[in-house]
């Protein structure tokens with residue numbers, strides 16, 4: 001028991017300052033809109049609906065960072081009732097989020113994300129998305145992961161009604 005408590009204390013001191021964050025975002029498909037994910041414009045017959053450019057991947061990563069810093073969420077930072085964010089470039093918003101959490105004393109160590117989409121096929125665009133997200137957050141591309149999956153035709157994603165993005169991140173309070 002004593003050994004287990006002391007190894008827990010050791011781990012706690014090792015992890016001191018590390019925080020993880022989780023973000024998730026969904027946007028519905030709509031005609032006449034662009035499909036932009038991780039800042040990449042992807043050819044498709046429909047795009048994603050939203051007040052900004054509806055980049056669900058950039059939004060999920062932004063919320064993961066804000067969650068790790070316990071600094072609210074992008075809805076609070078960039079309200080969809082504010083005309084300033086109409087059709088906003090979400091990579092620019094992600095840059096602002098990264099700067100904001102740095103100003104709170106956090107270093108961004110690592111980010112991983114997964115996109116759930118039945119269509120179109122997203123894997124050809126993964127590396128460009130990683131580059132764009134890394135550049136927006138000013139971190140090395142090696143520290144940004146992006147994956148894509150279908151949902152085997154199940155649920156709203158499987159019915160091709162929209163796209164879902166999840167992201168996690170690791171940050172450290174300096």
Ligand code: MG
Pocket residue numbers: 025026027050054055056059
């Ligand atoms: Mg969103």
